Every structure is written in C-alpha cells, then in structure tokens.
Amino acid sequence: MLSIKNLRAGIPGNEILKGINLEVKAGEVHAIMGPNGSGKSTLSSVLAGKENYQVTEGEIWFSPPSPRGEGSGMRRKNLLEMSPEERAREGVFLAFQYPVEIPGVSNINFLKTAINEIRLHRKQPPMETKDFLKLIKEKQALVELQGTLANRSVNEGFSGGEKKRNEIFQMAVLEPTLCILDETDSGLDIDALRIVANGVNKLRSKDRAFVVITHYQRLLDHIIPDFVHVLSNGKIIKSGGKELALELEAKGYDWIKEKDQT
Amino acid sequence: MNAVIDTSATVPARLEGEFKTLLAKTFSSEPEWLKEKRKAAFDSFCKASLPTRKNEEYKYTDVKKVFSGEFTSVYNEAHKLSLDFEKLFVEKNSVKLIFVNGWLHKDSTLSAKLPKGVIVGNLATDGLLIHSGFLKKYLRNDGDTLSRLNAALWTDGAFIYIPENVQLETPIEILHISTGKKEILASFRHLIVAGKNSSVSVIENNISVDLHSHVIVNFHTDIFSGEDSKIQFYRLQNDCKMVSQITSINVLQEKNSRFDTNTITLGRAWARNNLNIALNGENCESHLNGLFITNGNDHVDNHTFIRHNKPNCRSNQLYKGILDGRSTGIFNGKIFVERDAQKTNAYQSSKNILLSDAAAINTKPQLEIYADDVKCSHGSTTGQLNEEAMFYLRSRGLSEDSARNLLLFAFAGDVIEKIQNEPLKIYLEELISQRLRK
Numbered sequence: 001m002l003s004i005k006n007l008r009a010g011i012p013g014n015e016i017l018k019g020i021n022l023e024v025k026a027g028e029v030h031a032i033m034g035p036n037g038s039g040k041s042t043l044s045s046v047l048a049g050k051e052n053y054q055v056t057e058g059e060i061w062f063s064p065p066s067p068r069g070e071g072s073g074m075r076r077k078n079l080l081e082m083s084p085e086e087r088a089r090e091g092v093f094l095a096f097q098y099p100v101e102i103p104g105v106s107n108i109n110f111l112k113t114a115i116n117e118i119r120l121h122r123k124q125p126p127m128e129t130k131d132f133l134k135l136i137k138e139k140q141a142l143v144e145l146q147g148t149l150a151n152r153s154v155n156e157g158f159s160g161g162e163k164k165r166n167e168i169f170q171m172a173v174l175e176p177t178l179c180i181l182d183e184t185d186s187g188l189d190i191d192a193l194r195i196v197a198n199g200v201n202k203l204r205s206k207d208r209a210f211v212v213i214t215h216y217q218r219l220l221d222h223i224i225p226d227f228v229h230v231l232s233n234g235k236i237i238k239s240g241g242k243e244l245a246l247e248l249e250a251k252g253y254d255w256i257k258e259k260d261q262t
Numbered sequence: 263m264n265a266v267i268d269t270s271a272t273v274p275a276r277l278e279g280e281f282k283t284l285l286a287k288t289f290s291s292e293p294e295w296l297k298e299k300r301k302a303a304f305d306s307f308c309k310a311s312l313p314t315r316k317n318e319e320y321k322y323t324d325v326k327k328v329f330s331g332e333f334t335s336v337y338n339e340a341h342k343l344s345l346d347f348e349k350l351f352v353e354k355n356s357v358k359l360i361f362v363n364g365w366l367h368k369d370s371t372l373s374a375k376l377p378k379g380v381i382v383g384n385l386a387t388d389g390l391l392i393h394s395g396f397l398k399k400y401l402r403n404d405g406d407t408l409s410r411l412n413a414a415l416w417t418d419g420a421f422i423y424i425p426e427n428v429q430l431e432t433p434i435e436i437l438h439i440s441t442g443k444k445e446i447l448a449s450f451r452h453l454i455v456a457g458k459n460s461s462v463s464v465i466e467n468n469i470s471v472d473l474h475s476h477v478i479v480n481f482h483t484d485i486f487s488g489e490d491s492k493i494q495f496y497r498l499q500n501d502c503k504m505v506s507q508i509t510s511i512n513v514l515q516e517k518n519s520r521f522d523t524n525t526i527t528l529g530r531a532w533a534r535n536n537l538n539i540a541l542n543g544e545n546c547e548s549h550l551n552g553l554f555i556t557n558g559n560d561h562v563d564n565h566t567f568i569r570h571n572k573p574n575c576r577s578n579q580l581y582k583g584i585l586d587g588r589s590t591g592i593f594n595g596k597i598f599v600e601r602d603a604q605k606t607n608a609y610q611s612s613k614n615i616l617l618s619d620a621a622a623i624n625t626k627p628q629l630e631i632y633a634d635d636v637k638c639s640h641g642s643t644t645g646q647l648n649e650e651a652m653f654y655l656r657s658r659g660l661s662e663d664s665a666r667n668l669l670l671f672a673f674a675g676d677v678i679e680k681i682q683n684e685p686l687k688i689y690l691e692e693l694i695s696q697r698l699r700k
C-alpha cells in the first residue's frame with residue numbers, strides 16, 4: 001500500500017530524513033519508534049504533504065486497494081506529486097501530534113465539508129444530512145467523544161486528551177486507507193490512551209494500514225504492531241517484530257544506536 | 263437645468279452656481295429657516311473646502327480625487343428599475359423605504375401598521391410638509407466639512423421618530439440605489455430620533471444598479487438616542503461598483519441609552535465612513551463593529567470617534583478587514599475621555615488579514631484621556647492566513663479554496679455574531695460566503 005524508497009527530505013540547509021526505505025502492506029500496523037530529533041514527525045509531515053519540507057531525493061508510492069477489487073497495482077499513485085488534499089481524498093490520513101485550534105470553524109461543519117469534498121473526488125453525490133448525523137453519532141461513540149464537542153470550534157479549548165480523541169474521531173468518520181498516527185499517545189493519561197487505542201483497534205481491517213509513530217512503547221501495549229522500526233538520525237536502523245519495542249523499552253535507544261555504529 | 267461645469271475651478275466655486283439653482287428650484291418651496299440653514303452650511307463648506315491629504319484625518323483617503331470628475335448635484339430623474347427587490351431586503355415584514363440617487367423612489371410606510379405616534383417616512387415630504395417644526399429642532403449643521411456640504415445640498419433620506427415608551431418590533435429597512443448615466447453628487451440624509459425608553463432597529467443597504475457613470479454619495483445621518491433608549495443601526499455597503507461613498511453618522515446618546523452599529527462593506531467599494539458618538543449621559547453603552555472584505559482597487563476607510571463626556575459609560579469597538587488584490591483599508595479609532603467621565607470602560611480592537619502582497623492596511627488607534635479612573639485599551643493585529651490551520655484543513659481533504667473560505671468566514675464571523683437581528687445575521691452570512699467564494 002505504501003512504498004517509501006530512499007527518501008531524503010528536510011528544510012533548506014538541514015537534511016532530516018537521510019534515506020528512508022519502508023514497505024507497508026494493507027492490513028498491517030507498522031510502528032516507527034525513535035528518540036527525539038530522529039525525524040519521526042518530519043516523516044509524518046512529508047507523508048501528509050506539508051509544504052514546509054523539501055524532498056530532495058527518493059520516492060513515495062501509495063497504492064490504495066481498489067474499491068472494485070481490481071488489484072492494487074492499477075491505482076499506484078506518486079504521493080510526492082499530490083497536494084495534501086489530494087492525498088487525503090485518496091485515503092491518506094495524518095492524526096496530528098499537535099492538532100490545530102481553529103476558532104470559529106465548527107467541527108461538524110468542517111467534517112461535512114471534508115466528507116463531501118472527498119465524495120466529490122470519488123464521483124459520489126454529497127451525503128444526506130441525516131446520514132451524516134447518523135455517521136457522526138456512531139463514530140463519536142467509538143472514541144467516547146461527547147456530542148457537545150462535535151459542535152464546538154475545531155479543537156478550541158479542548159484538553160490534550162480531547163484533541164487526540166478528536167483526531168481519531170475524524171479518522172473514523174473519513175475512513176482513510178492509510179492512517180498515520182503522529183505521537184498520538186503524547187499528553188494522554190492512561191484512560192484516554194486506552195480509549196484512543198480502542199478506537200484505533202476497531203478501525204483495523206484487512207484493507208487498511210497504520211503507521212504508528214511514537215517515542216514510547218506504552219501505546220504499543222494497546223495497539224499491537226506487526227512490525228517495529230527504529231528511526232535514528234534520519235534513517236531506519238533496525239526493523240523487527242513487536243518484541244523489538246519491548247527490547248527498546250528495556251534497554252533504551254542508546255543500545256541500538258551504539259550497535260549501529262559498531 | 264444642468265449648470266455649466268468648469269472642472270478647473272475649485273469644488274466650492276463649481277458648486278456655487280449649482281447651489282443657487284437648487285435654492286431657486288428644488289428647494290424653493292422649503293421654509294425660510296431651512297434655506298438659511300442651507301446657506302450657512304454652504305458658506306461654511308466653502309470656507310473650509312474639501313479636506314486634503316495634508317489633513318491628518320484624510321491622510322490615506324483622497325477626497326479631492328473623488329470630486330475631480332464632471333459631476334453635477336442638480337438632477338432628479340425618474341428611473342425605471344428592474345430589480346428583484348425581495349432579495350435586497352432582509353425581512354418580509356419590515357417597513358421599507360427605497361431611495362434612488364438620494365431621492366425617494368417608493369416606500370411601504372403607509373401599509374405598515376405602526377404604533378401610535380411613530381413616524382417612518384422621508385425627510386423631504388413626511389418631514390418638511392408635516393413635521394417641519396420637528397425638523398427645525400433637530401436638523402443640524404455640525405460635523406466635518408463634508409457633512410456641512412451635505413447640510414447644504416441634501417435632497418432626501420429617511421425620517422424616523424419613535425416616541426417615548428414605544429418598542430418598535432418591526433425593523434425599518436432602507437435601500438439606497440445608485441443608478442443612471444449621469445455623473446452626480448447625491449446628498450442623502452437621515453434623521454433618527456428615539457424618545458425616552460424607546461427602541462428601534464434600522465437596516466440600511468447600499469447598492470449600485472445599472473450604473474454607467476461615477477456617482478459620489480455624500481451621506482449624513484443624525485441620531486438622537488433619548489434616555490433609556492436602544493437603537494440599532496446596521497449599514498451594508500454591498501456591490502457598490504462605481505460609487506464613492508462618504509458617510510457620517512453623528513450620534514448623541516443620553517443617559518442609560520444603548521447604541522449598536524455594524525458597518526459591513528463587501529467589496530467593489532470606495533468608502534469613507536465616519537462615526538461620531540457623543541456619550542452625553544451616565545451609563546451609556548455604545549457598540550461599534552465593522553467588517554470589510556476588499557479586492558481589486560477597493561478603498562475602505564473607517565473612522566470612529568467616541569467622546570466619553572459622562573461617567574460610567576462603556577464603549578466597545580471591533581473592526582475586522584480581509585484585504586485582497588491592491589485594495590487598501592484604514593481603521594482610525596479615537597477615544598476621548600473627558601475629565602468628568604470617571605469609570606469609563608472603552609475598548610477597541612482592529613484585526614486584519616492581508617491576502618495579497620499588494621493589499622495594505624493602516625490602523626491608528628488614538629486615546630485621549632483626561633479622567634484618572636478609567637479602563638481603556640486598544641489592540642491591532644494584521645497578518646496572513648494561519649498556515650498551520652490551512653494545512654490541517656487540507657490534510658482532511660478540503661481544497662485550498664474551501665479551507666481558505668472556512669477560515670475567512672470564521673474570522674468575519676466575530677463581527678456578524680455581534681448583530682442582534684437574527685434574519686440579518688443569516689442574510690449577511692449568505693452574502694459573505696458568496697463574496698468569499700468569488
């Protein structure tokens with residue numbers, strides 16, 4: 001579904017990603033772990049299409065499963081040539097580490113606009129209001145988000161936990177095929193972490209893939225990954241199964257960095 | 263009856279002949295006191311002439327340029343208008359007055375069932391023919407030089423009187439249309455008097471229709487807000503292509519009164535709006551809000567001046583601008599607090615978004631405070647669209663345009679929120695989202 005080849009990117013004068021290679025198949029959950037400053041958030045921003053970052057080398061291919069079962073190869077897209085909205089409409093979703101507060105724009109109004117622009121892109125008619133409201137109600141329950149939050153301005157005055165739940169709620173509503181979670185566990189207490197992880201787990205399916213970016217192992221107790229990758233200084237220096245996360249937790253990042261250098 | 267126009271002469275010299283013609287013809291049947299008043303106003307205008315850009319108050323607004331064409335103020339033609347009037351009014355049941363180029367076109371005041379004593383009509387007939395004594399008491403020659411020019415040349419406008427203890431539930435809607443082929447100076451004037459413990463809501467909409475020449479509308483409004491009265495005055499300047507509007511509103515507030523005004527300017531506009539508020543009694547409240555969305559060569563200059571003359575009054579100002587193209591915006595807000603006006607609360611805020619490099623905004627807050635126990639503040643911000651918010655919205659599938667429109671609509675929403683008339687709010691929200699989609 002996602003194929004990253006020798007990706008080099010950064011801001012002018014500062015290369016942050018120094019040759020990333022990653023293959024993600026439909027149905028898989030990949031965790032990307034790494035110390036602060038290793039390039040985790042840059043990777044998620046580049047995948048979502050943030051324009052502040054410059055890609056200097058490499059490729060990112062995105063092949064969402066075809067809705068008509070025509071095989072994924074037919075719909076291979078060059079992600080780097082697409083705007084953020086085109087990526088979203090094709091099924092890429094980034095759950096932000098720091099969701100932006102947007103005063104005056106209601107969550108509901110924003111989501112309705114998003115859904116209908118995505119549907120327009122897929123040549124589907126706009127969603128009927130009653131179907132939309134039903135969908136909202138159903139997905140709110142998934143992350144135990146109160147009804148009143150959906151009517152408030154986007155993230156305005158939300159607690160840290162509410163913001164993260166709102167991200168997963170939006171993800172549930174928009175039903176993307178590739179979900180990127182950028183440090184979704186940061187700033188969450190144990191209860192909120194459990195709720196968010198439950199929401200994510202309910203969205204797991206054979207047609208959907210997850211890239212979970214995290215500093216700590218604790219999120220991975222709840223969202224069990226198929227693969228764990230260690231990102232350090234802009235490169236994936238080690239890949240393994242879910243047990244790698246536990247090893248990192250026990251030994252710290254230095255262990256692996258030293259190993260890498262030898 | 264056109265006067266010969268000499269464009270090389272100064273504006274007062276050029277208008278002198280026209281003024282004489284108007285006195286001899288259009289204004290000939292008016293009472294002597296009014297003709298004297300007009301003459302005094304004209305003399306006073308001639309002495310001061312038009313403000314130049316050397317005048318600090320007109321630093322960014324070139325009035326002379328507006329008056330540089332071959333306009334005439336002697337005109338009164340019937341115009342056939344094919345217009346969907348329903349779309350231009352907010353409420354079905356409001357009392358309606360339609361003016362064309364400063365003259366009454368038609369009104370619905372006779373069919374409106376108004377409470378006893380309420381007067382809603384036009385100055386030239388309802389005012390002068392029936393309530394001349396009343397007008398003599400309330401018509402004034404004060405204000406800046408352009409207001410004095412209006413006092414000399416005004417042709418017509420709304421005349422509204424709400425007697426004591428009457429709460430007029432029905433809003434009054436005034437539509438002013440600029441139209442025609444002739445380059446004119448239209449002088450338009452309203453008088454609004456609210457008696458003790460009364461209330462009234464006025465919505466004024468300005469548009470240009472089928473206009474083939476530049477029109478100057480020089481507009482003056484006097485508002486007298488009696489004790490415990492509540493007045494709302496909403497001004498909309500929408501789609502005023504080829505019109506230069508100079509507007510002044512002078513408000514005198516007596517104790518415990520509340521005045522709310524919103525000036526909404528939605529593009530294709532050249533406008534200079536002056537708001538002069540005098541808080542002449544204790545416990546007055548005044549809320550001045552403005553929104554302008556400009557593009558192309560639009561020019562919108564909002565000047566406010568609030569005089570806190572008595573203690574315990576509150577004033578609040580919120581002006582927001584969204585500027586694109588090569589347009590320019592100005593917000594100049596002056597708060598003056600007299601020595602006696604203790605416990606004054608005066609706030610002022612101006613916020614602007616520049617959408618293009620060529621657009622410009624000038625903001626100038628002025629505080630002049632002579633009392634020692636007051637709370638006054640002002641703030642001004644100018645910036646671009648929030649890039650983080652743009653990316654967030656686009657990452658959810660919204661196009662750049664939709665994301666931009668949602669953010670701008672939210673920015674404008676603060677001003678619309680202040681409007682207390684629900685149907686007007688909905689009407690404006692629709693207009694603004696249309697405007698932003700352009």
